[in-house]
Amino acid sequence: MTDYPDIEIYLAKAPLDALNAWLGERLDSPPLSAAGRSQWQTRGHHDGHGVPVLLVEKAADGYASLWFDSAHTPWARDCDCAREAAARLGCEVRCSLGSWQPGDDPDRFWQVLPDGNEAAIEWPDSGQ
Numbered sequence: 001m002t003d004y005p006d007i008e009i010y011l012a013k014a015p016l017d018a019l020n021a022w023l024g025e026r027l028d029s030p031p032l033s034a035a036g037r038s039q040w041q042t043r044g045h046h047d048g049h050g051v052p053v054l055l056v057e058k059a060a061d062g063y064a065s066l067w068f069d070s071a072h073t074p075w076a077r078d079c080d081c082a083r084e085a086a087a088r089l090g091c092e093v094r095c096s097l098g099s100w101q102p103g104d105d106p107d108r109f110w111q112v113l114p115d116g117n118e119a120a121i122e123w124p125d126s127g128q
Contacts, residue, residue, distance in 0.1 A: 007068040007075055009082045010109075012092035014057055014064035016040070022088045026074055027051050046072050061124045063094065079110050079118075086112040094123060 020031040027044025029051075035041040038057040043050055049072035059065035066085070075081040078095035086093040093112045097120060109123040 004077060005071050007070075007073050007078050007081045008095065009066050009078060009085055010060055010063040010094040011066055011085065011089065012063055012094075013089070014055060014066070015089065015091075018089050019055065019066075022085070023053060026084075027053070029053060046070075046074055079112070082110065082112045083118075086114050087116070090114045094121070 016032060023029045023032070023042060023044060027046055029042045029044030032040035032042045032053070032055055035054070040055040040057075042053045044053060045051060049070060051068055051070040051073055054065075054067045054069065056065040056067075068081070073081070075084070079097075082093040082095040085091075091114060094109045095112075097108050097110050107122050107124070109121055110118065111121045111123075112118050
């Protein structure tokens, strides 16, 4: 079980073939299927629990949102998922710095590059 009730990451690119391969391996999920305009969904499994997955293309500043609506994922935190996604998909990935609390800066995000470099950034005004 993870530390978070769900996991959400933002992908600079959302190559469906590579995403389907990764999700299939990690969650034993069928390929993403169309679920409305610019939305794709599937349902995987981890440790005997269902894991609904939703991909929304161009959700924020041209980034796609990949949301795992479950506390039962292979990743303890968003940044763990972001690291794996960046390495596996070969694209920049962003996520929240941690569980957001009232008073936290909503524009602070964690950026993970495919080469393994990571940094806290301001988004959308990061100029990246």
